[in-house]
Amino acid sequence: MSSKPRTLYEKIFDAHVVERRDDGTCLIFIDRHLVHEVTSPQAFEALRINARKVRHPELTLAVPDHNLPTTARTDAQGNRMPIADEESRAQLAALERNTHDFGIRYFDATARQQGIVHVVGPEQGFSLPGTTIVCGDSHTACHGGLGAWAFGIGTSEVEHVLATQTLLLRPSKTMEVRVEGDLAPGVTAKDLIMHIIGVIGTAGGTGHVIEYRGKVFEQMSIESRLTVCNMSIEGGARGGLIAPDETTFAYIKGRTFAPTADEWDDAVAYWKTLYSDPDAVFDKSVTIDAREVEPSVTWGTSPEDVVAIGGTVPDPAGFTDPSKQEAARASLDYMGLTPGTRMQDIAVQNIFIGSCTNSRIEDLRAAAEVLRGRRKHANIKWGIVVPGSGLVKLQAEAEGLDKVFTDAGLEWREPGCSACLGMNPDKVPAGERSASTSNRNFVGRQGPGARTHLVSPAMAAAAAVTGHLTDVRELMREPA
């Protein structure tokens, strides 16, 4: 191994090279593979057609999440409820059959471990520092919050991983996002990553793996780090990671698939070598001042369309790039917004608290903190809280958070991707707005014609209370 200083990503990459080829590509070993119902059926089908096996069934974990309705999974007698939508039912059945036939561990819709893949992986101790983690889902970078090199892949790559446990890759470029200083009170990890995407743009990280560095991240909980890394792809980066530390080790210890007994010390000793060397050079570097970050909200149909909650809807003419001007005009037309409107004056009718970005226990606590003793505003027609997994749901219920939400007039649901994407019954009606803790405000993402404003869980809760986009810090100051 060379003595050249290396970044964290380069260390993980080097440790997974099966073979370096003359054309510059490398065969990379994949430690962990997560599978869900939507991007896997064609991969399993291809294995069958070519009479190929799954090389390492123990390195793949499968769970249904995208299509699954978030309403009750069993009836009063404990029987599984049928899935009404025929196509979803077929796709979910295919996952069950495929995992059974190929011997892959599977948490079914009624298991308490079931949940969104990116919540389940870390929660089960399946996602570990220094590992290569892939999933047929672009938000796989999420697991980078544990110090893993995790990235989304397409279905052909899912097939490649199932058959060979490897991928043929070329090293990515490295990008440092350094955040200086501390976040102000009331400003969360979600606000920070949205702010970062607003600064670098949706293609700012293309071709790069981002490492998030600075005291802010060191002081963050694992839940918050997962939120930050989750949205790396919205900045164009296929992967984003944070160096593992004592917080990481404490989070992993004791989880189902985590190392145990004397192996634990070996694992930790290895994980402690996973950091960017002091003299390591990044191909690109961006510095953000944490003190400039305020509660963030999107105004348009791209995650880079970010503004502080105290701001206004921008004027498309104000952008220097003509194509951005055109895109902004189209966005405002779709969103039904006028330049100059104060973000806080925008009324919303729907609230979604959930998704792989913001459905962990810390997120639910933050939302409940704002909603405790309060009611949703009369303007709010539909508000749902969707825990990221069955285990998050149980924990929240043990803390009485479900009661806080239902007392506030919001619905408490079963785990799944829900209203983050229009694939299951949870959708925002055409022409209506949502304050949503998900990760994408694309045209039609939450349902045809739906108008999405991305926010943090606390901000979504604040919007539920007031009926419009709101600076949550104002609700924190006044007693409920």
Place this chain on the structure above:
Amino acid sequence: MEKVSHIEGRAIPFGRKNVDTDVIIPARWLKTVSREGLGQGAFETVRAKDPDNVFDSEEFAGAPILVAGDNFGCGSSREHAAWAMLDLGIRAVIAPSFSDIFAGNAFKNGILTVVLPPEQVQRLLEVAKTDPIFIDLESQSVTTPFQDRFTFEIDPFRKHYLLEGLDEVGLTLERDEAISRYEERLAAGRPWLARGTGVAA
């Protein structure tokens, strides 16, 4: 995979920037267990909004090339985006830049992604309105009936695979010995990692 060497014909001028894969194929079309028939849902929101859109125009029906704006294919990793475009008959996309995941998915399905500077893409958007475009992978060039000739860069590895129409999974399976050596090192050095979920291999 079918061999790719030469793509020529009409090109759909769709110069929009940041076209995400939700635009290429909305999520409701992803509830399929097959790769076929997704062309029906391709660019659905674009088609619904504008009756005169390029995707429904007779002029561009079956056009093998799409000319697009920056950051084409950003967002979701859904390979359905590539399948939907294939189903429309699209075999190549020309744009100033592509998202990484989409470019990979396109490659795996034999769709050539050609990166050209914005001004050349702009020129091709003009040409595409009236005339065909020619792409030659071997010489890495894009030409028009008007003497335009633009050359593009492509990963030599991807070029080789496309020209030969290779089966990547099959070729990697031939590296079994190298993979097995890595696995032995892993099992000896980091057994806690190799164990995974513990189901029998």
